[in-house]
Amino acid sequence: MRLNVRNIVLLITFLIFGIVLSMQFKTIFENNKIQASSVIKDNEYIKMIEQEKNKGSALLASIAAKEEAKDKFIQSISNFEKRGVLLKTDQKLEAANLKSGLTDVSGPGIIINMNDATAQKDTAGTYYSDMQLIIHDSDILKLINDLKIAGAQAISINDERLISTSGIICAGPTMLINSNKYAVPFIVKAIGNPDSLYDAVDKSERVYLMRRDGLRIDIQKNENIKILKYSYDIGELTSSLEVASK
């Protein structure tokens, strides 16, 4: 009797053992398959992205060549009066583009490099929640506003020029800037008086709190910063606007 009970226990044990073993093998094989297929997919995406990038640089070169041809054409217009009107309009366009963020610009200013915290706790050993360890849209919003208060004349985040319609929107672990997704690090460039801009950021309450929580914020003054223009279509951004007569 006793022997039988033991045998039954043994039987059940080995039965479970066998099932577990076969499950283990099955999951390992399946996972290998999943991994293999996702690697292939990733490689395909990478290849397609490369192709699009090449196409993009070819288009940029073509656009540059055409713009040059256009300039030459304007210069070659023999009708003096017409050429005058064209040149004057061109000057107005350049001035408006400069004011609206549609021109690449350079000048003195600061570069801020922002990244999430690395450690799970600060030097005093206090643990923070995950929410305190990452950069939020409101942090960037406040920082950008501080730069504007300090007189920044041109600002970009990860080379996205901030224009009148640029929102900064939290989208899960990434940030949407000019409808493009960016993850950390965020590199903010601003042109203006470097000392005023530096102090505005370095002494801001928000930056103090962020640094206390271990977020990495590095500020560098620079005498010659280049900030790219807003390079997307602006027709879409002005489609609902009509000129109002004053």
Next chain:
Amino acid sequence: MSKKMITNISLAMVLLLLGCVISLQFKSTSNNKQIAAYDNKRTDELKDELIQEKKNNEILTDKNNELQKEITAYESKQGGEDTVLLNMRKELLKAKLLGGLIAVKGKGITVTIDNTAVYFVEDLDILKVLNELRASGAQAMSVNNERIIATSEIRTAGNYIMVNGRQLIAPFEIKAIADPDELENSLKIIGGIVEELQAYFKVTVSKSDEITIPKIRDDSTSLNTNMLTPVDN
């Protein structure tokens, strides 16, 4: 006696082994789940990047085609000059509309935020509303008739809020031009900015078929470009 002990020991060992195998199984399953999640995220990110590149190329293609049309027009000589001028004027108007250099009108909404006996509206409250409006497609905005441009600051200064270097007092009237329904929906969404602000302030949102927003004052308090040097590529 000793035989029974041997059996017991061997049984114990088998069960120990089983325990180890089960714990290993759990560990590897949860590990694999993590790996799978990471892989999916990576693929999603790549997908996003690809979509972005394609979108970018579409814009570039449009621009390239536009220029091609212009060049064809010059080459035909007839009306070449007029085509160039017309295009320049179109570009100029768009740049002025975007940069806030011209007064505009259109459909949109007005958000009014007023202090209460206890709470005063601060810069971050206004900033959040403006950011939400931008996120939902606002094309032109103003706060108490100060046009909001790329460099407009919002700053609490005592009982005032400074915008474009001007002191503004409550109530704060924020106007925005874009699809009124879309603007209203994104502001009034549950847990959204209006709900957040209504806990402290008097907030009203009203849609309108014609909102007028003035241009930026073109003086040194509101719009400066003296430190910017245009760069030719």
